[in-house]
Amino acid sequence: xxxxxxxxxxxxxxxxxxxxxxxxxxxxxxxxxxxxxxxxxxxxxxxxxxxxxxxxxxxxxxxxxxxxxxxxxxxxxxxxxxxxxxxxxxxxxxxxxxxxxxxxxxxxxxxxxxxxxxxxxxxxxxxxxxxxxxxxxxxxxxxxxxxxxxxxxxxxxxxxxxxxxxxxxxxxxxxxxxxxxxxxxxxxxxxxxxxxxxxxxxxxxxxxxxxxxxxxxxxxxxxxxxxxxxxxxxxxxxxxxxxxxxxxxxxxxxxxxxxxxxxxxxxxxxxxxxxxxxxxxxxxxxxxxxxxxxxxxxxxxxxxxxxxxxxxxxxxxxxxxxxxxxxxxxxxxxxxxxxxxxxxxxxxxxxxxxxxxxxxxxxxxxxxxxxxxxxxxxxxxxxxxxxxxxxxxxxxxxxxxxxxx
Numbered sequence: 060x061x062x063x064x065x066x067x068x069x070x071x072x073x074x075x076x077x078x079x080x081x082x083x084x085x086x087x088x089x090x091x092x093x094x095x096x097x098x099x100x101x102x103x104x105x106x107x108x109x110x111x112x113x114x115x116x117x118x119x120x121x122x123x124x125x126x127x128x129x130x131x132x133x134x135x136x137x138x139x140x141x142x143x144x145x146x147x148x149x150x151x152x153x154x155x156x157x158x159x160x161x162x163x164x165x166x167x168x169x170x171x172x173x174x175x176x177x178x179x180x181x182x183x184x185x186x187x188x189x190x191x192x193x194x195x196x197x198x199x200x201x202x203x204x205x206x207x208x209x210x211x212x213x214x215x216x217x218x219x220x221x222x223x224x225x226x227x228x229x230x231x232x233x234x235x236x237x238x239x240x241x242x243x244x245x246x247x248x249x250x251x252x253x254x255x256x257x258x259x260x261x262x263x264x265x266x267x268x269x270x271x272x273x274x275x276x277x278x279x280x281x282x283x284x285x286x287x288x289x290x291x292x293x294x295x296x297x298x299x300x301x302x303x304x305x306x307x308x309x310x311x312x313x314x315x316x317x318x319x320x321x322x323x324x325x326x327x328x329x330x331x332x333x334x335x336x337x338x339x340x341x342x343x344x345x346x347x348x349x350x351x352x353x354x355x356x357x358x359x360x361x362x363x364x365x366x367x368x369x370x371x372x373x374x375x376x377x378x379x380x381x382x383x384x385x386x387x388x389x390x391x392x393x394x395x396x397x398x399x400x401x402x403x404x405x406x407x408x409x410x411x412x413x414x415x416x417x418x419x420x421x422x423x424x425x426x427x428x429x430x431x432x433x434x435x436x437x438x439x440x441x442x443x444x445x446x447x448x449x450x451x452x453x454x455x456x457x458x459x460x461x462x463x464x
């Protein structure tokens with residue numbers, strides 16, 4: 060599969076600053092976690108830059124950035140540079156000319172395909188060469204390095220990169236979907252408290268754009284609002300007992316899925332649901348811990364930001380897969396809610412298609428799910444062979460589509 064690398068993350072630090080190694084280890088572990096493992100191999104790589112390249116006074120190995128035609132390896136389409144600020148880095152940039160030039164080069168690298176996001180704590184940069192080199196860039200939260208804020212570093216980095224991929228400086232807009240009223244078995248105050256906590260946690264994050272779909276002005280078009288900002292949006296379902304049965308929440312989830320917006324469900328059931336809804340599943344879920352609601356809510360927001368970045372990375376990879384002959388490269392495995400519209404459009408454009416090639420991120424559909432997908436394609440008039448693949452199953456076949464496909 061000749062798909063180029065999409066994102067390179069460079070963590071730059073000085074060996075005298077212990078935070079640097081910890082930042083690298085956390086980001087390396089995060090971007091190689093199961094959340095991102097479903098993408099085509101090489102979508103994200105995390106590199107360290109802390110060791111002198113040639114001699115003791117030298118700066119680290121050069122960065123390979125988008126558009127670099129001199130590099131011996133192919134640059135990724137996007138790059139994120141995370142300088143870890145500390146006393147060691149500050150002092151070295153002051154005294155070692157090659158380190159100063161290295162950091163000045165990072166300061167000049169910011170572009171529509173490269174983001175620079177420093178992070179650090181307990182370091183005074185006033186009047187320093189390091190501040191002059193990269194002081195103009197928005198820093199990741201200092202508290203993201205503290206043990207008391209688990210996941211904040213990873214979420215902050217992912218959000219910054221997602222905004223780069225979307226070509227936007229606007230924070231990810233979180234649409235919070237919830238049932239306004241409790242069910243008969245829920246305590247009304249407890250029900251209201253869950254949503255109040257969600258709003259409170261979001262207000263304390265860098266997800267500054269908060270939007271409650273139920274606060275739309277009369278006459279506003281929810282689907283149009285969502286479509287207009289889909290590349291910068293994500294939907295958080297607060298799934299209480301009555302959520303799945305409400306007409307408005309069903310409409311919200313349907314609109315989000317059909318516009319390919321990242322969706323995560325915060326599952327806050329008390330007595331359970333009478334029947335649920337087929338619209339609500341096929342999304343990542345986070346259970347609400349009622350004894351520690353803030354931690355659960357933060358976990359759901361962390362996952363939501365990761366889903367937003369994953370969407371951007373897969374969209375870039377999907378463009379290359381379509382060029383190789385795939386008919387559809389959805390961000391999520393096909394399901395009736397999302398496949399109906401695409402199948403109708405594809406039949407109108409290519410009714411005589413003899414073979415449907417569909418690829419989506421891992422994991423693959425289960426056997427029963429696959430049968431339903433095949434039946435859905437047949438009902439849409441595609442009786443010829445249908446292949447629903449993932450990067451792993453496609454690679455297992457050799458990574459090449461048949462010429463007669």
